[in-house]
Amino acid sequence: MVEALAALRDYERGCYTDAASPTAAVDFIRALREITLYLRDAAAQTQCSAREHRSDLQRSTGCG
Structure with missing residues (x-):
């Protein structure tokens, strides 16, 4: 990120x-839009919030 x-x-x-x-x-505005979407997706994958941090062990990977 x-x-x-x-x-x-x-x-x-x-x-x-x-x-x-x-x-x-x-071109910059387009890049800003793309990076914003990328950052939202990346942040959503962490499953953290402003009030709570989840370690790697707490996250569900969907495997197994």
């Missing part, structure tokens, strides 16, 4: 430079 956020930061920096193409801002 950290890598996705770092990549998004780098992408944003490149899209908003003076040398960026006129459509770069729209």
Whole structure:
């Protein structure tokens, strides 16, 4: 998840430079939407909440 956020930061920096193409801002918004969906999915897989952390042993993997 950290890598996705770092990549998004780098992408944003490149899209908003003076040398960026006129459509770069729209490309960034698309990337932001995709990363947001990815982060939601990744966070949902942890089964953690703001009030509770679940260790790997508590999670159900659906196997076996």
